[in-house]
Amino acid sequence: MAKRKVSTKRKTTKKTKTSLKERFTLSRQQKVVLGSFLFFLGIGLFFAFISFFFNWKMDQSEISEFYNRSSTAKNWLSKSGAKVSHFFIFQGFGISALVLPVLTSLTGVYLFFDLNKKKLAGFWFWGVLVMIWVSVVFGFVQKEGGLLAGVIGYEINDLLQDYVGFIGTVLILAFFAIIYIVIRLRYTPEKLTASIKKTQKVIADDFEASPKPTAVRNEVKDTEEKEPETSSGIKEKIDAIIARSKNGEKVEKKKEEPVKVVATDTDNNEITLNPTINQFYGNPENRDNDVPEKLVIKSEDNPEDIAMEVETTTEEEQVKNISNKLVKDFGEFDPTLELGNFKFPTIDLLKDYTANSSGITIDQGELEENKNRIVETLKNYKIEIAQIKATVGPTVTLYEIVPEAGIRISKIKNLEDDIALSLAALGIRIIAPIPGKGTIGIEVPNKNATIVSMRSAIASPKFQNAEMELPLSLGKTIANETFVADLAKMPHLLMAGATGQGKSVGLNAILTSLLYKKHPAEVKFVLVDPKKVELTLFNKIERHYLAKLPDAEEAIITDNTKVINTLNSLCIEMDARYDLLKHAMVRNIKEYNAKFKTRKLNPENGHRFLPYIVLVIDEFADLIMTAGKEVETPIARLAQLARAIGIHLIIATQRPSVNVITGMIKANFPARIAFRVTSKIDSRTILDTGGADQLIGRGDMLYTQGNDIIRIQCAFVDTPEVERITEYIGSQKAYPDAHLLPEYVGEESGTSLDIDKSDRDKLFKEAAEVIVTAQQGSASLLQRKLKLGYNRAGRLIDQLEAAGVVGPFEGSKARQVLVTDLVALQQLLDNE
Numbered sequence: 001m002a003k004r005k006v007s008t009k010r011k012t013t014k015k016t017k018t019s020l021k022e023r024f025t026l027s028r029q030q031k032v033v034l035g036s037f038l039f040f041l042g043i044g045l046f047f048a049f050i051s052f053f054f055n056w057k058m059d060q061s062e063i064s065e066f067y068n069r070s071s072t073a074k075n076w077l078s079k080s081g082a083k084v085s086h087f088f089i090f091q092g093f094g095i096s097a098l099v100l101p102v103l104t105s106l107t108g109v110y111l112f113f114d115l116n117k118k119k120l121a122g123f124w125f126w127g128v129l130v131m132i133w134v135s136v137v138f139g140f141v142q143k144e145g146g147l148l149a150g151v152i153g154y155e156i157n158d159l160l161q162d163y164v165g166f167i168g169t170v171l172i173l174a175f176f177a178i179i180y181i182v183i184r185l186r187y188t189p190e191k192l193t194a195s196i197k198k199t200q201k202v203i204a205d206d207f208e209a210s211p212k213p214t215a216v217r218n219e220v221k222d223t224e225e226k227e228p229e230t231s232s233g234i235k236e237k238i239d240a241i242i243a244r245s246k247n248g249e250k251v252e253k254k255k256e257e258p259v260k261v262v263a264t265d266t267d268n269n270e271i272t273l274n275p276t277i278n279q280f281y282g283n284p285e286n287r288d289n290d291v292p293e294k295l296v297i298k299s300e301d302n303p304e305d306i307a308m309e310v311e312t313t314t315e316e317e318q319v320k321n322i323s324n325k326l327v328k329d330f331g332e333f334d335p336t337l338e339l340g341n342f343k344f345p346t347i348d349l350l351k352d353y354t355a356n357s358s359g360i361t362i363d364q365g366e367l368e369e370n371k372n373r374i375v376e377t378l379k380n381y382k383i384e385i386a387q388i389k390a391t392v393g394p395t396v397t398l399y400e401i402v403p404e405a406g407i408r409i410s411k412i413k414n415l416e417d418d419i420a421l422s423l424a425a426l427g428i429r430i431i432a433p434i435p436g437k438g439t440i441g442i443e444v445p446n447k448n449a450t451i452v453s454m455r456s457a458i459a460s461p462k463f464q465n466a467e468m469e470l471p472l473s474l475g476k477t478i479a480n481e482t483f484v485a486d487l488a489k490m491p492h493l494l495m496a497g498a499t500g501q502g503k504s505v506g507l508n509a510i511l512t513s514l515l516y517k518k519h520p521a522e523v524k525f526v527l528v529d530p531k532k533v534e535l536t537l538f539n540k541i542e543r544h545y546l547a548k549l550p551d552a553e554e555a556i557i558t559d560n561t562k563v564i565n566t567l568n569s570l571c572i573e574m575d576a577r578y579d580l581l582k583h584a585m586v587r588n589i590k591e592y593n594a595k596f597k598t599r600k601l602n603p604e605n606g607h608r609f610l611p612y613i614v615l616v617i618d619e620f621a622d623l624i625m626t627a628g629k630e631v632e633t634p635i636a637r638l639a640q641l642a643r644a645i646g647i648h649l650i651i652a653t654q655r656p657s658v659n660v661i662t663g664m665i666k667a668n669f670p671a672r673i674a675f676r677v678t679s680k681i682d683s684r685t686i687l688d689t690g691g692a693d694q695l696i697g698r699g700d701m702l703y704t705q706g707n708d709i710i711r712i713q714c715a716f717v718d719t720p721e722v723e724r725i726t727e728y729i730g731s732q733k734a735y736p737d738a739h740l741l742p743e744y745v746g747e748e749s750g751t752s753l754d755i756d757k758s759d760r761d762k763l764f765k766e767a768a769e770v771i772v773t774a775q776q777g778s779a780s781l782l783q784r785k786l787k788l789g790y791n792r793a794g795r796l797i798d799q800l801e802a803a804g805v806v807g808p809f810e811g812s813k814a815r816q817v818l819v820t821d822l823v824a825l826q827q828l829l830d831n832e
């Protein structure tokens with residue numbers, strides 16, 4: 001009830017906000033009128049201010065006699081000009097008040113042409129700041145009040161001097177200057193030194209390049225040993241020239257600029273030689289980039305002969321590593337920037353179950369009793385024990401037994417059921433031997449199980465400090481350690497368990513872990529929930545974390561037939577991602593994203609930051625029963641191939657029978673979680689061994705990633721907790737839509753290209769214009785621009801293909817647009 005009230009209230013405030021916004025939105029005409037007014041006002045003020053500086057003394061009395069019509073002012077805008085200027089300059093900001101007319105006119109221009117308002121706000125903000133700063137500086141410099149500082153500048157300076165003194169004022173002023181330079185002008189010390197260096201270089205080059213006396217120019221030096229390593233080509237050419245010159249010529253190397261081969265005649269007039277030589281020397285591969293050179297060739301015997309200079313070029317400074325420059329200028333690409341203010345859910349959204357119990361408690365008597373019974377039972381079977389040790393876990397206690405020498409482990413294993421019977425408790429699991437140890441483990445359930453709260457699992461340092469791609473905090477092991485696994489390494493997870501044993505809670509724990517660790521830009525979920533109730537809460541975070549097909553209305557898929565399209569779409573996405581990886585020459589998504597972040601991949605070539613995609617199917621048995629092969633094939637494909645490109649599958653099922661978890665699926669899901677199942681056979685289907693049938697339920701689970709089996713008490717997260725988390729995330733700023741997966745056109749919806757002209761959609765022409773203008777042939781673009789449903793947009797694309805505006809369907813890529821511009825489009829449509 002209370003909730004409903006709140007939401008109505010929210011709605012009303014939203015409404016009033018929008019209506020207020022509407023009320024203050026100017027029409028185009030109003031903007032033009034107001035814009036012109038402000039522009040002229042700015043100009044008027046400017047003239048008034050300027051003339052105020054010359055006439056202010058004479059006009060002083062006129063200001064007080066404003067209403068006396070017989071008195072006239074010298075100001076170019078007369079009494080009004082004098083009064084306004086007096087207000088802004090004398091009583092205000094002094095000379096820096098000139099910023100105001102500029103800003104006013106600028107506002108006029110912005111309104112007139114309807115330009116970006118944000119930029120204008122920036123001008124005002126910085127403009128006003130500069131105005132105040134300048135007036136304070138003048139107040140500081142000019143000791144008595146006056147025109148330059150204005151009263152405000154003078155007073156602020158006075159105030160500063162009183163409170164922070166002379167030095168303090170200087171420091172504050174300098175600090176604000178730095179703020180302006182760094183934030184507004186975007187100047188950093190690095191940039192400054194770089195530009196100083198550049199200027200120095202330019203001056204040095206100019207100095208070098210300044211004309212030198214002919215004598216120096218014709219000077220002949222033997223520089224053969226100083227020849228740069230890279231100029232072997234030059235050397236060959238020079239050798240050839242020397243060979244041609246009968247008298248033997250010498251070669252001089254001199255620092256100089258552009259590519260030119262010049263010969264000087266006796267009067268020192270330059271003669272340009274064969275251009276091919278120029279090209280030769282211009283070959284950048286044969287030159288040392290940094291040292292521009294000039295070669296002078298001159299006959300030794302005949303000083304009067306033509307002296308020839310061979311000039312090489314200074315190569316334009318090239319940015320060798322564009323990505324480094326981009327990173328230097330803009331920093332690394334930050335995928336989280338669009339939702340830069342996103343706040344991760346706080347830990348207090350999760351319930352603290354330990355608040356009213358003091359952690360794991362086990363009765364000393366219970367421990368002693370169990371120990372005695374184990375020892376006695378084993379004694380009955382003639383198994384002597386050398387040592388016994390107990391580790392108390394949240395749901396079970398592990399008794400680790402070291403049998404006397406000579407006792408065979410298989411014997412104990414065979415007695416499992418008898419021991420369980422003697423201990424009269426459900427869920428005894430015997431681990432003989434405990435991997436890596438020579439001991440035997442007997443797990444006995446505690447009388448009072450402790451809930452492992454999600455809160456403790458999330459807050460544990462193991463999870464918080466996990467350096468994993470997709471860390472999952474699954475719960476606690478028997479040794480009471482939080483168990484954290486990386487989904488990216490699994491790389492897919494199969495989850496099974498009879499109904500009511502904790503599967504849904506387990507899935508929620510997995511999703512919650514990711515929500516606490518991953519930014520919406522980094523991970524997207526595709527949720528399939530045929531039960532229609534389990535995952536609905538995640539609807540609230542649709543625009544943050546969910547991915548869906550472009551035509552899907554709901555992000556969470558509850559209809560089995562739609563799953564097929566989604567799975568195929570994921571396959572398309574997978575192929576597209578593999579292509580991207582191939583072009584980027586990397587092996588996996590981690591390397592790809594790292595390369596993208598360091599701006600080594602150009603978005604113009606289709607590169608984009610790739611979020612991880614986690615596909616969760618809550619009831620797989622249901623799906624495979626209804627859709628069979630159609631889902632099995634894409635799932636198997638994804639499971640086989642998707643690990644490298646960041647698509648991970650989590651499938652959960654109640655019925656772990658072999659026709660659901662087929663060999664093909666099993667082979668590709670090495671990581672498995674088994675909650676309690678009803679039979680040993682089911683346990684074998686999931687884990688390839690028994691054990692899951694002996695669990696005690698309520699989140700008691702076995703986890704394997706291929707080799708060892710670990711018993712874990714799954715972290716418990718209740719529906720209200722998930723609701724709070726999704727509410728917390730959902731109420732924050734989101735992306736405009738859920739993450740869109742590539743379109744998948746099912747076989748039955750293939751295009752028929754003989755669409756009649758008269759059958760065309762009313763929006764056909766508009767759609768064609770949108771596509772041609774954007775040069776991008778995608779239905780989702782039409783959906784967005786023309787606000788259409790997917791089906792209509794798809795039909796439009798078919799019609800556009802039939803009309804020859806776009807090319808055929810090309811899988812993951814957008815269709816090619818065959819018309820270059822709107823004029824060509826018009827011609828095409830006219831000629832039809």
Ligand SMILES: Nc1ncnc2c1ncn2[C@@H]1O[C@H](COP(=O)(O)OP(=O)(O)OP(=O)(O)O)[C@@H](O)[C@H]1O
Binds near residue numbers: 716
């Ligand atoms: N980790 C846990 N710790 C404590 N209690 C748990 C835990 N997991 C599940 N439970 C208890 O078991 C109940 C059933 O759990 P859950 O809804 O997850 O079962 P399920 O396997 O998804 O069942 P179904 O397949 O019928 O949906 C929960 O309501 C809760 O009381």
